[in-house]
Amino acid sequence: MDPATSELAGTEPTGTDLGSTDLASTDLGSTDLASTATAWFDENARDLPWRHPSAGAWGVLVSEIMLQQTPVARVEPAWRSWMARWPDPASLAADTAAEAIRAWGRLGYPRRALRLHACAQAIVEQHGGVVPARLEELLALPGIGTYTARAVAAFAYGQRQPVVDTNVRRLIARAVAGRADAGPATTVADLDAVEALLPASDRLAARASAAFMELGALICTARSPRCHECPFWSVCAWRLTGSPAPTGPTRRPQRYAGTDRQVRGLLLAVLREESGPVPAARLDLVWPEQAQRARALAGLVEDGLVVPVSGHRFALAGEEAGQHP
DNA sequence: CAAACGTGGAC
DNA sequence: TGTCCAAGTTT
Structure with a gap:
């Protein structure tokens, strides 16, 4: 419909009281999206290995690359064996690309394995073997784009960065813009819209980013959203207008067999x-x-x-x- | 900027 | 059985 505009922008924050949730952890109002999502996240976050502090920045980076278009359930075992074999960039960089491609197994899009290998070499050669923390430096690495760079900056280094993936775009498109689905691409406007939702502090913002993603992944799903379990239930613009079906043309032929x-x-x-x-x-x-x-x-x-x-x-x-x- | 790029599980 | 979908990046 309106491909030029962002679905994420354009609505104002609600002042409605949620009522049921005790959000004593913040000193501000307890009804904004970020604190609501974070409170939910505190109780419902999955215990994923790359979320443990021991995973380190390298572990976070590896997980983010593997999770590009591949479901968590398939990534988890691959991530564990990958990290056991190559616990840091230097160890991967010292091995062959062939071994990386082989260890990638059937995660799909094997170019990611090649790029991750190149990424490890770049980290060794240009950053002394330490995953860089600056957005600019992350973006310059092979296989790391807008989403992944911010994800690493936020989840590995606790920075306040808008982390906008397909889950967040969908969540915000519904909750804030009242649309059934998000548009195709991550735009500057999307980043700005999500950034505006984040708390001021780095730590809380990073936590909120993880919460938004988790909410999109577990509750505000593409197919059958579990609105009755959603902490945004009472404030979601999409639900409040009767959860209208998606408008516009259905896209993507995307066959696979025979390609x-x-x-x-x-x-x-x-x-x-x-x-x-x-x-x-x-x-x-x-x-x-x-x-x-x-x-x-x-x-x-x-x-x-x-x-x-x-x-x-x-x-x-x-x-x-x-x-x- | 649309298209290319893997794979397997759920409905 | 076929379609839809999964934490995107690159050209």
């Missing part, structure tokens, strides 16, 4: 299972149409995930040495 993505996945699955270069003939088996197969393989090479080796063989990046007979 280059599927073929890339099949190709990479073979290479992951092998310990070194694989004959091209072996890769030919994964997909019947040679043209698409060649295109997918070329794409993997172009992305730097796969490297051609002499003698019509291919290997995971960093493994082209081929010490196997």
